[in-house]
Amino acid sequence: MSFLRTILAAGLTISASAAAAQTAGPNDGRLLASNCMQCHATNGQPRPGFSSLAGKSASEITGEMLEMARMTPGKEPEKDLMAVHARAYTRAEIDLIAKYLASK
Ligand code: HEC
Numbered sequence: 001m002s003f004l005r006t007i008l009a010a011g012l013t014i015s016a017s018a019a020a021a022q023t024a025g026p027n028d029g030r031l032l033a034s035n036c037m038q039c040h041a042t043n044g045q046p047r048p049g050f051s052s053l054a055g056k057s058a059s060e061i062t063g064e065m066l067e068m069a070r071m072t073p074g075k076e077p078e079k080d081l082m083a084v085h086a087r088a089y090t091r092a093e094i095d096l097i098a099k100y101l102a103s104k
Contacts, residue, residue, distance in 0.1 A: 023072040029096040029099055029101075030100050032093055032096055032097045032100070033101050036053065036097070036101070039081075054104070056102065058095075058099045058101070060096040061094075061097070061098035062095060064095045065086045065092075066086075068083045068086040069083065071083040074097050
């Protein structure tokens, strides 16, 4: 009986951690946003030609990301790089990134 209980408990633990792996962790936004820094910088002083993301609200960042994801390639060539990037994220990931960046 106790053997059965142990197996049952182990099974529950495994399925609980599998479920946890699919929900957002506290550092997911930071991890995802680390991709942005090579171009936009971490200190609000990006390289010439790149906007600073510092001081933007989460809804501004989300809005701009969604807008860029919908852009027609070639219309504003200087943004094509970012449009490709923006399209690569799910809506949930964009929200995590925006929330993290706005908190900095
Ligand atoms: C390979 C370089 C590169 C990376 C990496 C990158 N971006 Fe960009 N981003 C650009 C370029 C180029 C533009 C268009 C020019 C500009 O406004 O900086 C842009 C524009 C933006 C804008 C619009 C800024 C404005 O004021 O119009 C936002 C918001 C933005 N990026 C967010 C992000 C986020 C969030 C990430 C990370 C998930 C990211 N970018 C990663 C190159 C990059």
